[in-house]
Amino acid sequence: MTVLIAIFWVCIALLVYVYVGYPLLARLLGGARGRGVRAAVPGEFQPTVTVVIAAYNEAPCIEATVRNMLASDYPDDRLRVVVVSDGSDDGTDAIVRGLGDPRVTLIRQEPRAGKTSALNLAMPGVGSEVVVFADANSLYRPDTIANLVAPLADPEVGYVTGRMVYKAPDGSLTGEGCSTYMAYENRLRAWETRLGSIVGVDGGVDALRRELWMPMRADQLPDFVEPLAVRERGYRVVYEPRALLYEDALAAAGDEFRMRVRVGLRAFHALKDKAALLDPFRFGLFAWQLWSHKVLRYLAFLFMGGAFLANWALAARTNAPFWALLMTGQLLFYALAAWGRTAGTRGGPAPRVAGLAYYLCVVNAASAVAFWQFLQGKKQVTWKPRT
Numbered sequence: 001m002t003v004l005i006a007i008f009w010v011c012i013a014l015l016v017y018v019y020v021g022y023p024l025l026a027r028l029l030g031g032a033r034g035r036g037v038r039a040a041v042p043g044e045f046q047p048t049v050t051v052v053i054a055a056y057n058e059a060p061c062i063e064a065t066v067r068n069m070l071a072s073d074y075p076d077d078r079l080r081v082v083v084v085s086d087g088s089d090d091g092t093d094a095i096v097r098g099l100g101d102p103r104v105t106l107i108r109q110e111p112r113a114g115k116t117s118a119l120n121l122a123m124p125g126v127g128s129e130v131v132v133f134a135d136a137n138s139l140y141r142p143d144t145i146a147n148l149v150a151p152l153a154d155p156e157v158g159y160v161t162g163r164m165v166y167k168a169p170d171g172s173l174t175g176e177g178c179s180t181y182m183a184y185e186n187r188l189r190a191w192e193t194r195l196g197s198i199v200g201v202d203g204g205v206d207a208l209r210r211e212l213w214m215p216m217r218a219d220q221l222p223d224f225v226e227p228l229a230v231r232e233r234g235y236r237v238v239y240e241p242r243a244l245l246y247e248d249a250l251a252a253a254g255d256e257f258r259m260r261v262r263v264g265l266r267a268f269h270a271l272k273d274k275a276a277l278l279d280p281f282r283f284g285l286f287a288w289q290l291w292s293h294k295v296l297r298y299l300a301f302l303f304m305g306g307a308f309l310a311n312w313a314l315a316a317r318t319n320a321p322f323w324a325l326l327m328t329g330q331l332l333f334y335a336l337a338a339w340g341r342t343a344g345t346r347g348g349p350a351p352r353v354a355g356l357a358y359y360l361c362v363v364n365a366a367s368a369v370a371f372w373q374f375l376q377g378k379k380q381v382t383w384k385p386r387t
Helices: 002-033 062-070 092-097 115-125 144-153 173-195 222-232 253-273 280-298 300-317 321-346 352-375
Strands: 049-055 079-086 104-109 130-134 157-167 205-209 236-248
Touching (some): 002 280, 002 300, 049 062, 049 144, 062 079, 079 115, 115 222, 144 157, 144 205, 157 222, 173 236, 173 352, 205 236, 280 300, 280 352, 300 321, 300 352
Parallel strands (some): 157 236
């Protein structure tokens, strides 16, 4: 019985720490440390920029995305776009060629080899000072690129990520939960920036000093490995909230789940590859951040499962109303998540908290599947367009 009680409270404590404790500590320590970014005023710092987009069968959105980039409030002669078509067979290539803008370059990757290989293929031909990584469905605000590169005026900064805002055009709860979750992540990144560096980026609105780029294996996650490599070399990775990216959230839970499994699997491999950064004797505060924000966050499904099973056993083996009350609380949480799924499927209204509860369950279930695949040695290289 004592072991079950210990398991329950340890799991609860870890969950509270991951989702509440660490963000609060990051805010407090960030406020005390207060490492600012010596960013230039947008418009005064205008390095040459290449936007690199990896695309696979993105005919429905690629034209709008490229035109959106070209329409940025950034000097025409200092901006170009490179689209790497990863074996697309839906007319994506023809659409890009048909734009007829000399600032746009199309590269064909054949056979299909995934996003990371696409970036590796494009980067040797990129001669600009800064590289911006965008997704094929990324839509930037006109001043996003200028705001994104401004922090790179600080010589200590090597990588910048912007603010992704998920929209839920159909009001689906998966989308609403995702939007709330990203708002939480964005706030945390702002606090982490004041600590020195953030530990997670979006991938669709990122800027990197060209000379810091390092080729990666095809199975590595560029949105995770590349910024960690930049931090490993002594540069800061920071968050710039004025660099806005608008993207539709995934309306279908299955789409969100599959995307989260793919990202989670590659993140586990990335953490393995960059395990040196977890050493507090070498990387100090950043190692603590990486453990707290990534390792424990991705393992939160273990704490959720452990708390539930231990509580269930305690409620069944004892007559104490305390354990029955806690079990009821957990069941109500999962019932709320189930309500969120049902309402989202039927298109009916439900409180935002139901969408968030459902989204947290989707994220952690996906992490559990990804972790199992990681233990089996599985890897995923290619992707499907978001739907």
